[in-house]
Amino acid sequence: MARITFLGAAGTVSGSRHLLEHDGRRVLVDCGLFQGEKGLRERNWARFPVPASSIDAVVLTHGHIDHSGWLPRLTREGFKGHILTSPATSDLLGLLLYDSAKCQDEDAKYANRKGFSKHSPALPLYDERDVERTLRQVRAVRREEWFAPVAGMRCKFHDAGHMLGSSFIQMELSGSSPEPLRLLFSGDVGRFDAPLYNDPIPPTPCDYLVCESTYGDRNHPTSRPLDELEAATKQAFARGGLMLVASFAIGRCQQLVYLLRTLMAAGRIPEAPIWVDSPMAVEATEVFRRHVEEHDFTEARMEGVADALASPFVKMAKTAEESKAINEYDGPGIVIASSGMMNGGRILHHLARRLPDPRTTVLVAGFQAIGTRGRTLIDGAKFLRIHGRDIPVRAVIKKVDALSGHADGPELCRWLSGMPKPKQTFLVHGEPPAARAMAEQLHQAFGWESTVPAIGDGFDLSS
Numbered sequence: 169m170a171r172i173t174f175l176g177a178a179g180t181v182s183g184s185r186h187l188l189e190h191d192g193r194r195v196l197v198d199c200g201l202f203q204g205e206k207g208l209r210e211r212n213w214a215r216f217p218v219p220a221s222s223i224d225a226v227v228l229t230h231g232h233i234d235h236s237g238w239l240p241r242l243t244r245e246g247f248k249g250h251i252l253t254s255p256a257t258s259d260l261l262g263l264l265l266y267d268s269a270k271c272q273d274e275d276a277k278y279a280n281r282k283g284f285s286k287h288s289p290a291l292p293l294y295d296e297r298d299v300e301r302t303l304r305q306v307r308a309v310r311r312e313e314w315f316a317p318v319a320g321m322r323c324k325f326h327d328a329g330h331m332l333g334s335s336f337i338q339m340e341l342s343g344s345s346p347e348p349l350r351l352l353f354s355g356d357v358g359r360f361d362a363p364l365y366n367d368p369i370p371p372t373p374c375d376y377l378v379c380e381s382t383y384g385d386r387n388h389p390t391s392r393p394l395d396e397l398e399a400a401t402k403q404a405f406a407r408g409g410l411m412l413v414a415s416f417a418i419g420r421c422q423q424l425v426y427l428l429r430t431l432m433a434a435g436r437i438p439e440a441p442i443w444v445d446s447p448m449a450v451e452a453t454e455v456f457r458r459h460v461e462e463h464d465f466t467e468a469r470m471e472g473v474a475d476a477l478a479s480p481f482v483k484m485a486k487t488a489e490e491s492k493a494i495n496e497y498d499g500p501g502i503v504i505a506s507s508g509m510m511n512g513g514r515i516l517h518h519l520a521r522r523l524p525d526p527r528t529t530v531l532v533a534g535f536q537a538i539g540t541r542g543r544t545l546i547d548g549a550k551f552l553r554i555h556g557r558d559i560p561v562r563a564v565i566k567k568v569d570a571l572s573g574h575a576d577g578p579e580l581c582r583w584l585s586g587m588p589k590p591k592q593t594f595l596v597h598g599e600p601p602a603a604r605a606m607a608e609q610l611h612q613a614f615g616w617e618s619t620v621p622a623i624g625d626g627f628d629l630s631s
């Protein structure tokens with residue numbers, strides 16, 4: 169008998185953790201951090217529902233913190249098994265987890281300073297030593313090859329096209345019947361024709377499908393990122409000032425560099441300096457270059473451009489001095505810095521300096537949550553509070569919509585379109601309206617009935 173229990177990303181998008189029990193073994197698919205509302209974040213402090221030491225292995229779809237960020241805590245609670253993931257995810261994981269440990273530390277220090285923690289003193293969820301131990305448990309497994317996390321179970325990673333290294337998991341459980349029980353975990357599914365990433369591989373037939381539904385209630389714009397970026401950059405350069413791009417350090421930043429260099433090399437926008445001003449983005453770009461065989465360079469190929477990601481024209485600012493040197497620059501140019509929602513990071517220094525200058529353009533290239541500075545700017549604020557000062561906003565604020573990491577509802581249907589009807593479909597990783605809308609689309613398109621589990625719900629799986 170096999171059983172699946174949804175321990176996170178059920179009725180919400182963060183904290184992905186799906187526990188499989190089979191033949192006395194326990195395997196966890198993803199081990200994400202809960203993010204967002206306070207009520208969700210508090211879940212990070214609860215002990216794992218089963219003893220961490222009883223989990224035999226973790227199979228990890230990709231590196232994003234909402235899928236991997238609780239691993240150091242699992243290790244701290246006694247998990248000793250292997251963490252199996254793709255080679256590129258294994259390379260990115262250190263960057264992401266050390267950064268997460270730093271954020272935990274900053275949160276704890278902030279709580280102590282403000283005195284609002286229930287615990288005295290407030291402690292980080294985990295620290296660098298926990299991350300170090302966790303990384304020693306990681307084992308890289310190539311895509312398209314079977315591997316056995318435990319006896320009686322075999323898995324295969326396939327490219328999900330969502331970020332570097334991201335995979336969906338084909339899983340087979342052997343049991344009393346001659347045919348194995350087949351499962352499929354979508355992880356996060358990328359978009360078709362996304363810059364730098366391959367299209368998601370068609371899914372394998374399965375008895376039980378666990379599918380994401382992040383944007384189940386949305387239709388992404390159909391504009392091409394290259395064209396949108398060309399128009400935005402031309403306008404920015406015409407104003408004569410810098411274009412500041414707030415971007416996540418891993419993934420979005422490399423897509424932007426790739427597209428901007430392609431546009432410059434193809435002569436579609438003028439040549440100008442591009443700075444990547446984030447130590448994490450600089451390191452992540454190195455990882456991207458090491459896995460160049462995973463990239464889809466369609467845009468560059470169509471424009472006849474080679475080496476768009478490895479361009480010597482892109483300046484990597486790793487040290488504080490290199491970052492400060494950008495302040496001296498006056499004229500058309502592009503600075504890509506994190507954080508993506510402008511909550512912290514080096515983008516703040518640039519904003520404080522350049523927002524009062526009407527020649528500046530601020531490009532917002534990702535989703536901006538309510539309450540973030542990015543959202544405040546999009547909503548048309550005249551002043552922005554940075555480092556305790558109200559900075560006047562005279563810059564032009566521009567949004568680029570075409571770069572989303574997740575497939576929308578119709579794209580998920582397109583991805584699933586060749587798949588025979590599973591016995592049961594579970595929709596996870598979506599807010600309730602998104603999951604409901606996705607269920608409706610799957611019903612309309614294929615006649616499938618879907619289950620939207622709540623956190624803690626468990627289901628017996630039978631062949």
Ligand SMILES: [Zn+2]
Pocket residue numbers: 230232330356
């Ligand atoms: Zn993701």
